[in-house]
Structure formats: structure tokens, C-alpha cells
Amino acid sequence: MKRFQRVISFLLVAMLLAGLGVTFTPVSEASQSAAARINIVRIADVINPVVARFIIDEIDRTNREGMRAFLLEIDTPGGLDTSMREIIQGILNSPAPVIVYVSPKGARAASAGALITLAADFAAMAPGTNIGASTPVALGGGGGEQDQAMMEKVLQDAVAYARSLAEQRGRNQEWAERIVREGLSSQASEALELQVIDLIAEDEADLLVQLDGRRYLRAGQALVLETRGAELVRAEMNWRQRILTAISNPNVAYLLLMLGFLGIFFELSNPGAIVPGAIGAIALLLAFFGLQTLPVNYVGVLLLLLAIVLFMLEIYVSSYGMLTVGGILSLALGSLMLIDTADPTLQISRAVIFATVLVCAGFFIIVIYFVTRTQRRPAYSGAEGLVGERGTAQSAIAPEGRVFVHGELWTARSAEPIDAGEVVEVIAMIPGMKLEVRRVDRSQDAQARS
Structure with missing residues (x-):
């Protein structure tokens, strides 16, 4: 009996250990799977509040799920300053490295897109793309001294912001200032030569190969980005976000x-x-x-x-x-x-x-x-529609009586005596739902009918 109990106990312990193994193995695999993924978002639109909220949410998801990096593929003519700054704040405060890739060929990162690219941990461009032209535009200025002074303040603020981003990421500060002051725009090869971006990649596969092993800083500590073999997880806007983006x-x-x-x-x-x-x-x-x-x-x-x-x-x-x-x-x-x-x-x-x-x-x-x-048009219904209608006196009217007009019997009043059977015409409606009528000669009635 004791031997049987030992066997049963051994089996229970074995089952428990097996259960623990089954329980922990998928969690470990899931953790490794999450770490081997890169969240990728593609934006080919104007930078607006809806787009900004979508990008920030995806950056947060990247960090929450422990993914290796966040990849933003961008093709934009620019957008709102407030939305751009929200995106840049999300990039600068992200524990996971952020990659901005201007693609596909023929795309651009103009205005707000250029500053977003400068803020990235790793900036890349596809061949045949361009970046720059970030001069702030006047908001309805009338050309007066106050407007010029305000635009100068806006310009200085934008210059300082661009230089600050370039300094933080170790990029060309002079170029960052020129895209704001002069509206300068550079092609991919020139941007790489001027140390505005880190690399030029033909496509996503080439991008991941070139990024593998590159270093980035977090809290003063140098970390290594591992992208080789990583799975790209594409995030798309839901139907609500697409509708709101279209409306914007x-x-x-x-x-x-x-x-x-x-x-x-x-x-x-x-x-x-x-x-x-x-x-x-x-x-x-x-x-x-x-x-x-x-x-x-x-x-x-x-x-x-x-x-x-x-x-x-x-x-x-x-x-x-x-x-x-x-x-x-x-x-x-x-x-x-x-x-x-x-x-x-x-x-x-x-x-x-x-x-x-x-x-x-x-x-x-x-x-x-x-x-x-x-x-x-003259009225065809209601009280006004009765004016001008003709009917027949159902009783003598002196001064009141009954008339048949428009298929209905009415109490009528006349300024002159009217015998029963004579043709009458409605002049007006008087208080008390009564009609004021007048006699119509039969010759006139016959002429009107003809």
C-alpha cells in the first residue's frame, strides 16, 4: 500500500513539474518573440492630431510589449507644429530606439517631417528621396511691424528647436538651422554626406541589415540595436482613425x-x-x-x-x-x-x-x-384658397344664410340680399369661420365657365 502511495505521489509531482514546464515555456517563448519584433508604422499623409495620436500610441505599445525598436516609414509634406512636437516628444522619451525611414523612392520628409527625422535615434532615407524645407509659415500676417516681430520670434524658436534636436542626436546643427531659416532641402546622398542621416537603404531588408549592431544612447548608457532576423510587425490605423484622418x-x-x-x-x-x-x-x-x-x-x-x-x-x-x-x-x-x-x-x-x-x-x-x-402663387388651400371660389346659395342670405362652396356647406354673409339657388363668389373669410360673399350674375358665371 505504501509502495502504491509512493508511486502515486511520484506521478503527482511529475505531473506538477510537467504542468509548470508547460506553463512557463510559452511565456518564455512569447517574451523572446516579442523581443525579436520591430513595430513598423507607415505614414503617407499630412501630420495632424490624429496621425500624431496614432504614432504615439504605437510607440507606447512598442515599449509596453518589449519590442526591439519602433520603425516609422514616412512620406509627408509637413503638417501642424503642435502635432509634430507631440510626436517628437514621444520619440525622445521612448526607451525603445526609434528609427525613421524616409521611403519609398520619391518620398519626402518636408517641414515637420524633417524635424521628426532629426529626432530619431536612427535616420535613414531611400534613394531618390529628399528632406528639409522646415521654414515656419506666416499665419495670416498682414505685413505690419507686429506681424514681422511675431514671425521673427516664431523663426528663432524653430531654429533653436531644430538645432537642439540635431545636437541631441549628434547630427549637423548648421544644416538643421538652414532648413528653418532658408528653407533648404537636401537629397538623400547629400543628407548622408552632411551627417544629417545615418544611412541610405534600398528597402526594409537592407535597412535592417545596415542597422544591426549600431549603438544608441539611453540615460547615458550605450546600447546595441539588434535587427538581424527581427520580425516586422505592421500596425495600421483602425476604421475610426482613418475616418478622422480623412475628415482632417x-x-x-x-x-x-x-x-x-x-x-x-x-x-x-x-x-x-x-x-x-x-x-x-x-x-x-x-x-x-x-x-x-x-x-x-x-x-x-x-x-x-x-x-x-x-x-x-x-x-x-x-x-x-x-x-x-x-x-x-x-x-x-x-x-x-x-x-x-x-x-x-x-x-x-x-x-x-x-x-x-x-x-x-x-x-x-x-x-x-x-x-x-x-x-x-395664389393660395390653393386653406382659408386663403377659398377667396375667389364660386358656389351656390343653399338658402336666402339676408344678411346671413347657407352656401355650398368647394364641396362644403358654409355660413355666409352678404351686404346685399341673395336668393336661394343664386351663384355666389367668396370675397373673404370673416371671424367665426364665416364667408363673405357677393352675388354673381348668371351671364358672368356662364362666361367664366366658358
Whole structure:
């Protein structure tokens, strides 16, 4: 019995050890697998708040899951300064090394993209790419002394920021200053020669081979990056982020704003339609989200609102088209002034503005024409619709009696006596749901019928 118990005990211990082995082995493999991965994100868009949030989240995930590095493939014309600084803060504070790779061939890292590349632990470019042109643009400056003084402060701040990033990563500070002051842009081979980037790679495989064994600093300690054999894990934006990124496009935000105005205008001019009002409200909210990521000139917004007011007034005021002309001019000027920046990547396309203003103006003119024509028509229903209708006196009217008009019996009053059976015509509706009528000669009635 004791021997049997020892056997059972041995088997239980063996099973427990085996269970522990099974439990710990996958964790160890998972840890090694995570360490052998590199998180890769590709951005081929303007740098905006949605893109910045996505990149920062992926940098955090890289560190949270213990991946070897974060690789950002970039092709951008630039973007918002605030979004750029958020990304750079995420890069500078990342324990895991950050690699910025300007690719594919023909791509660029302009403006904000150039400074993001400077901030990376390892900067690489594909052949046929360029980097630079980071001069801050004026935000609606009028050319006065105050505007010039403000732009000088912005310029000095950008220069200091660029030099600081280059100094921290051991890159060419003079070049960093020139891309801000002079708008300098360099091709890949020149950037490598000037020690702006660390290497030129044909593709991702070549990039990983060249990066393997390179050193980087963390808290004053030199560490070695191991990329050979690492698995590239690609991270993509989810559907929500893609929608928000699309809405943040200046052209899309502008079109949504115009759609919202059209919907609200149609709802106000035809109360009770509901669907245009609902679509217009949704479009306006989406447009406001997109515009909050852009440097908006509120004078432009006010001009657009003025255009809607002028179009509405045209319905109720006889201006012989002058209010419509004013509305079209206000719409065009407001569209041109809406985005307050000289940065072409953040401006609304002139072709989009021209086409939108043309379509909106045509829409407003057609709607106003039909609404005005409808308002000027004689009434066909209700109390006003009875005026001018003819009927028959069902009883003598002296001064009141009963008449049959428009398929209904009414109490009527007349200033002159009317015998039963005579033809009457409604002059007006009087208080008490009564009609005021007059006698119609049968000859006149027959002539009207013919």
C-alpha cells in the first residue's frame, strides 16, 4: 500500500513539474518573440492630431510589449507644429530606439517631417528621396511691424528647436538651422554626406541589415540595436482613425462645411423636411472636428455665415437678385479666407473652392427661384384658397344664410340680399369661420365657365 502511495505521489509531482514546464515555456517563448519584433508604422499623409495620436500610441505599445525598436516609414509634406512636437516628444522619451525611414523612392520628409527625422535615434532615407524645407509659415500676417516681430520670434524658436534636436542626436546643427531659416532641402546622398542621416537603404531588408549592431544612447548608457532576423510587425490605423484622418483633410472639412450649410438652409427654407436638416447638422459637426485641427480664420467663417443669411433674406425680401449676388461674393471670399496659413499642405484647393462655390451658388439660385415663385402663387388651400371660389346659395342670405362652396356647406354673409339657388363668389373669410360673399350674375358665371 505504501509502495502504491509512493508511486502515486511520484506521478503527482511529475505531473506538477510537467504542468509548470508547460506553463512557463510559452511565456518564455512569447517574451523572446516579442523581443525579436520591430513595430513598423507607415505614414503617407499630412501630420495632424490624429496621425500624431496614432504614432504615439504605437510607440507606447512598442515599449509596453518589449519590442526591439519602433520603425516609422514616412512620406509627408509637413503638417501642424503642435502635432509634430507631440510626436517628437514621444520619440525622445521612448526607451525603445526609434528609427525613421524616409521611403519609398520619391518620398519626402518636408517641414515637420524633417524635424521628426532629426529626432530619431536612427535616420535613414531611400534613394531618390529628399528632406528639409522646415521654414515656419506666416499665419495670416498682414505685413505690419507686429506681424514681422511675431514671425521673427516664431523663426528663432524653430531654429533653436531644430538645432537642439540635431545636437541631441549628434547630427549637423548648421544644416538643421538652414532648413528653418532658408528653407533648404537636401537629397538623400547629400543628407548622408552632411551627417544629417545615418544611412541610405534600398528597402526594409537592407535597412535592417545596415542597422544591426549600431549603438544608441539611453540615460547615458550605450546600447546595441539588434535587427538581424527581427520580425516586422505592421500596425495600421483602425476604421475610426482613418475616418478622422480623412475628415482632417482641409478639402474634406471644407466640403462637409458646405454640405452642412446647404442642409440647414434647405431645412430653414422648407421647415419639416427633417432629412436635409439632420444631414446638415451631422456634416457641420464633422466639419467642425476637421477644422479644429486646422488654422481657421474666423472672419472666413463669418463670411460664410453671412452668405447663408443673405440667401435666406432673398426669399423674403424683393432685392431683384442683389442679395443673391452679395451672398455669392461672401461665399467665395469666405472660402478663400477660411484657412489662415500660407502652408500649401493645409490650404483648401482653389479648384475645390471654385467648383464648390459654383455648385452652391447654382443650388441657392434654383432653390430661391422656386421658393419665391411658390410664394407668389395664389393660395390653393386653406382659408386663403377659398377667396375667389364660386358656389351656390343653399338658402336666402339676408344678411346671413347657407352656401355650398368647394364641396362644403358654409355660413355666409352678404351686404346685399341673395336668393336661394343664386351663384355666389367668396370675397373673404370673416371671424367665426364665416364667408363673405357677393352675388354673381348668371351671364358672368356662364362666361367664366366658358
